[in-house]
Each structure stands twice: as C-alpha cells, then as structure tokens.
Amino acid sequence: MIGRIRHRDIFSRLSKEGTYVRAHGLWCSLLLDSSLENAHIGYAIGRQVGGAVERNRIKRQLRALFSSRSGQLQPGWYLIGVTPKASGSTWDQLGALVDRLIGQIEAKINHSTP
Template identity: 40%
Template sequence: MLSAAHRLRTSDDIRTTIRRGRRAGSRTVLAHGRLGARSSGDPSRIAFVVGKQVGNAVTRNTVKRRLRALMSTRLGLLPDGSDVVLRALPPSARRSSPELAHDLDLVLDRLNQSRTSS
C-alpha cells in the first residue's frame, strides 16, 4: 500500500504531469512522469488511471490494486520529488502479475533513461 505522502491526488497535479511529463509505454501500462520535478527532499508521488476500457468495476479495481502493490516496491527506482501517472491499458486486465511487473519495470526504465538522455 502506498502511504498518503506517495499519492498524487489533485487533478491539477495529475493534469500537469500528463501534459508536461515524459511518456513511456508498454503493451499494458502507459506512464507519464516528471522525474525530479519537485525539490529533492520530497517523496515521489504516484497516481493510477484505470479507465472503463479495461473492464467492469471489479476488474478495474483489481488492476489498480495490483499496480499499487507492484509500485510500492519500486518507489526507490524513482528520484526524489518525482510525479508519475500510470495508466492501465486494456490488456493489463488479462496479464498475470509477473507479466504486469515486467511491463512496469520496462516503463520505469524507459522513463529513467529519457531523463538521463536529455
């Protein structure tokens, strides 16, 4: 479970992260990230977007819980002060947790690489 300090909550923050952040995707997850955008002492914040295209409410909540659990163990991969919005794509509902974890790692690596290359 993510603590309250690690949740990206306001719609303005989410909108800013999507519009101004870098984008990286895989077949199941799309990430918008502003890595290190805030001061270095601030915790990284995450938001999850799981739309109706993923499935019914039970399926969406399951996908969101799985992503939240996977992301809680990967917070250390993000620089301090980062904001990330993770959007679940429709195939995420049919993937196993290891496959979803692999896609999430791939997306986070791509975000970190795009940060260092610019």
C-alpha cells in the same frame, strides 16, 4: 514510500508538461520534482480495461508493485495508465510490465538530461 496525487492541478500539469513513456500495456506521464522526498503516483485505468473488479484488482497490484520498486523512481509526479493489453495479466506478467516501464522511464530521463 510512495505518495499519492491528490490535486487536480498536478493531473493538469502532467497532461500538459509531462514526459510521456510507454511500455506494452502501461504508460506513464511524469514530472520530476526535486522538492519532493519521494515519488507520488496516480493511476488512470479506464473502463475499456474491464469492469470495476478488474480495474480495482489491477490498481491494487500496481500499487504493491510500484511500492516494492520505490527506490528505482526519482522524486516526482507519475501518472500511470493501463491499456486493455494489460487486462487479465497475472501478477508476474504485471510485474514484468512495471519493470519494463521503469526501464523506459530511466532511459527517457537519462536521455533528456544533459
């Protein structure tokens, strides 16, 4: 089960203290938090990605893709961003980008953990 980020202070903490990871077309700022039961995700999709219809399509698809992969994410706060490179991506292409991003997140977490 994926939660949402609902408070401004979490977004602020993510921008100041978060660990940044990127993969072609997607990026993530994350803060692990063992007090949470699951991952909480917010999405940042700017106008440069496309019109409202395109941005909303991508957001819906990302929600579904991350929900189906929720077991791969450690409890914490995740801000997922989309760059214009990801606009126009098919479901399969976006799924591959999400898988690549999750792999980068895992590598970064494992590398920074002593």
